[in-house]
Amino acid sequence: MRVTPLGLHCEPGGFFIDPIRPVDRAVVSHGHADHARPGHGAVLATAETLAIMRARMGEGAAGRQQQALAPGQVVTQNGVRVWLRPAGHVLGSAQICVEWRGSRIVVSGDYKRRFDPTCAGFEVEPAPDVFVTEATFALPVFRHPPAEAEIARLLRSVALFPGRTHVIGAYALGKAQRVIALLRAAGWERPIYLHGALLPLCRLYESFGVPLGELRPATVADKAQLVGAIVLAPPSAIADRWARRLQDPVVCLASGWMQVRQRARARGVELPLVISDHADWDELNRTVDEVGAPEVWVTHGRDDALVHAMAQRGLRGRALHLVGLGEEDEGGEADPAGGTGGTAGEPAGSGAASGTAIGAASGAASGTGEGTA
Numbered sequence: 001m002r003v004t005p006l007g008l009h010c011e012p013g014g015f016f017i018d019p020i021r022p023v024d025r026a027v028v029s030h031g032h033a034d035h036a037r038p039g040h041g042a043v044l045a046t047a048e049t050l051a052i053m054r055a056r057m058g059e060g061a062a063g064r065q066q067q068a069l070a071p072g073q074v075v076t077q078n079g080v081r082v083w084l085r086p087a088g089h090v091l092g093s094a095q096i097c098v099e100w101r102g103s104r105i106v107v108s109g110d111y112k113r114r115f116d117p118t119c120a121g122f123e124v125e126p127a128p129d130v131f132v133t134e135a136t137f138a139l140p141v142f143r144h145p146p147a148e149a150e151i152a153r154l155l156r157s158v159a160l161f162p163g164r165t166h167v168i169g170a171y172a173l174g175k176a177q178r179v180i181a182l183l184r185a186a187g188w189e190r191p192i193y194l195h196g197a198l199l200p201l202c203r204l205y206e207s208f209g210v211p212l213g214e215l216r217p218a219t220v221a222d223k224a225q226l227v228g229a230i231v232l233a234p235p236s237a238i239a240d241r242w243a244r245r246l247q248d249p250v251v252c253l254a255s256g257w258m259q260v261r262q263r264a265r266a267r268g269v270e271l272p273l274v275i276s277d278h279a280d281w282d283e284l285n286r287t288v289d290e291v292g293a294p295e296v297w298v299t300h301g302r303d304d305a306l307v308h309a310m311a312q313r314g315l316r317g318r319a320l321h322l323v324g325l326g327e328e329d330e331g332g333e334a335d336p337a338g339g340t341g342g343t344a345g346e347p348a349g350s351g352a353a354s355g356t357a358i359g360a361a362s363g364a365a366s367g368t369g370e371g372t373a
């Protein structure tokens, strides 16, 4: 397995994992736009991810040849065994497990460990030779509160301000559906109103058996109907004219970054909701320990803190500096001026390591001597 400018490349298998430009053969971890790109030849992914790709980029761009793989089902490509395990991130999200000549690597994509009724929970693939992890929230300051407590704060605000409209910024894939499911679990049975950009993926979730209750399009023209209601919109819409035309809106944003007060203030968010689809600091470290790989590669985000923490526990960590990740969902929220001193907002500048074969050390560790994992 090598890092190339296109992404992780499995040379013997002849495929890329989450490549950033069109390739002949891609294995795709999940449907966020920074992982699932248009224009590949063959795409291997879960049925849910393939459906999400078709819905977002059109039938023609979602891979000329699409192969759906159920969790646990194994395919062999040029002697390389590939299978998927749920990652708990969004509907269809999967860790990609690759085995060749007795050594095994697990590429987790994006993941979280909290319960999420809208997707299958993260499953540990035990003791691979290499575990590849994200690091979006890999700083000790990031400890996500229970999502249920954040929803309870939202519902208290709704009860307190019955004359206002609560508009929640939520990413179209994953976060919006999770917030709706959390609201339903908290007993909110009234219709939930959606900005038009969120409706198609909510319908797609429902088609895969995720119940979301009554959803209605939020037409600003009919704003009297939205008084006291909960409206969901893409994060980009909460600050623009669309949201301001609602009745005295309470602007909310559901994101792990809402733990950083400056970010909430900078975006004009009155009610920040710390709800994340990524593992927090404790969950990243716990996951690395539970997986039990002797070597951990960190794809993007705050890799230095995680690599340091792992070294203190005797784990070999390696920052991959993959280009182009972290551009959709919460990964794309980071910005260097955000006040946490992070680097997650600089994917474009991190390509220095591209093209380097970094499998050598792990190949030696796993005894194949061929720079693989």
Ligand SMILES: [Zn+2]
Pocket (backbone or CB within 6 Å): 030, 032, 089, 110, 328, 329
């Ligand atoms: Zn993602």
